Amino acid sequence: MYEAIVYEVADRVARITLNRPEARNSLSDAMIGELLDALARADADEDVRVIVLTGAGDRAFCAGADLGGLGAKQEAGGSVAGAAAIRESAPFRLFTAFPRLGKPVIARLAGHAVAGGLGLAAACDLVIAADDVKLATPEVNVGLWPMMIMAIINRNVAPKHAFRLYYTGERITAAEGREIGLVTEVVPRAELDARVDALARVIAAKSPVGLRKGRAAFFAIENRPLEDQVEHLLGELVALAGTEDAKEGITAFLERREPNFQGR
Incomplete structure (x- = not known):
């Protein structure tokens, strides 16, 4: 059914995997469309009680926007889109979908989360990261700014920490991400799956x-x-x-x- 993601359900948990490892699981319009469909599908399934979102491979959870597919050229210097067009865009629909979900969402980070990928992780309710994962908002390095994901990150991080991310574009460790509020837990890579599975089971047992x-x-x-x-x-x-x-x-x-x- 899907080409850019993998959707699986087992033990009352829906697992959605961003499946473009060759492109570091970057977000194309097609992937976002499939991801939105999968989230809605899991939300409507009475047999699903928890959603786990992850990325294929261990290189990247998600590297953010596919610059060719999400219109970054327009943001960098083209005409400004009208409000109606913005609200119909794939990124807008993706980042505003999470608060409307009726089920807990756990982000499993086995790879780096940068730019829009960090925003995607931060949009989830819980973030469990391997201890060697890095996080960053590198948009400033190419003359951009993490405009859309700033709405998500600012809800998790105090201003002084947020500005450090935005101004420098530097990568921080998962442990630093936990300290500033972007990550829930950091575990050794070998224990990542066991911890995510255990947490999902605990939550799935609730009402x-x-x-x-x-x-x-x-x-x-x-x-x-x-x-x-x-x-x-x-x-x-x-x-x-x-x-x-x-x-x-x-x-x-x-x-x-x-x-x-x-x-x-």
């Missing part, structure tokens, strides 16, 4: 309803006044408490057994 509603609430309260946040969250808590999964979870707790969540 799909709780995960979906909780994730949606996380994004819904961004940049809202405290009173509005608490009002929204209280309403969501009341709604969540009435679900079958919540009732099962509380009953299982009282009966000292593992809950059997059905996603309702």
